[in-house]
Amino acid sequence: MGTWLRDKIEVQGGDVMEVSRVYTLSIPGVYVTVKGPQDSSSSSDVMMKMRERGMNVQIMKGGSLKVKGGGRIKDWVGYDEGEWWIQDPSSTLPVLCMGTPPGLVVDLCCAPGGKLMQLSGYGIPVVGVELKGNRVRRVKENLKRVGMEHVDVHEGDGRVWRVEGGKEVKGVLVDAPCSSTGTGRRNSDVMCYEGGDLEELVELQKELVENAVGMVGEGGRIVYSTCSLLREENEEQVERFLKELPVVMDPVREDEVAGFEDCVKEDGTVRVWPGEDRDGFFVARFRKTQGGP
């Protein structure tokens, strides 16, 4: 790992040796999120079907499945039927934290669509937004495979995009573009990250959250998440949002994030350090107060 990233981890009390070990030595399995509410019965059903085909599958606390080996993913049981999709367990957290607010939820940075499918699986109305046209197409293909073609996906800039017709929005997920420094188990190049575009990313994240806050009414829920290890994109952003925007923290509780109880911090944010079965991740939940940006 480069010294820049090592220093950044060290300064916030992270375990550099452990992160390096996980990034270089651990062989991640393939993790599957099963369609539908994240209860263990739908996950168990899929696991049993996979095991009947001789696959090595384990269910994890929280409902994700861990698959080892198994050949071509497209040949796995349930792929054609759209019963599941590939998603790291950490990546399921933002949607667990969003829960089911009573009304429309916007996923402001939605490609390739894992969290959008998870939200739609709850049976709540959801809309996805994505900046890049080719990635919008990918989201639509993914939605089609899992039988969720009805979900609206828009090509647009989440910094300014608003729902047509002034429909009331109850929740916005900002799963923000970031340094991806938490994903080194699968993308070893992040170990060489030196912050070249960090300032730009931090500004983009802020503008996305500003728009998200402007989109919901009083009491609306905003979930902000990154797969970054950096304070600049996580805790420092939270401090900034609380200072500059009409929001308060809506602390995440341990019982909302099965399997990640150890990652809930005193202030109600969720900080996941990379480990055997988890990418590095960060989630914070806010509630809109009066006023607007």
Ligand SMILES: C[S@@+](CC[C@H](N)C(=O)[O-])C[C@H]1O[C@@H](n2cnc3c(N)ncnc32)[C@H](O)[C@@H]1O
């Ligand atoms: C971390 S990924 C989102 C992953 C997604 N939520 C999922 O679960 O599959 C961030 C996405 O934001 C998109 N993005 C970047 N800038 C954006 C913007 N200004 N408005 C909307 N989307 C943007 C990127 O193209 C990328 O697809």
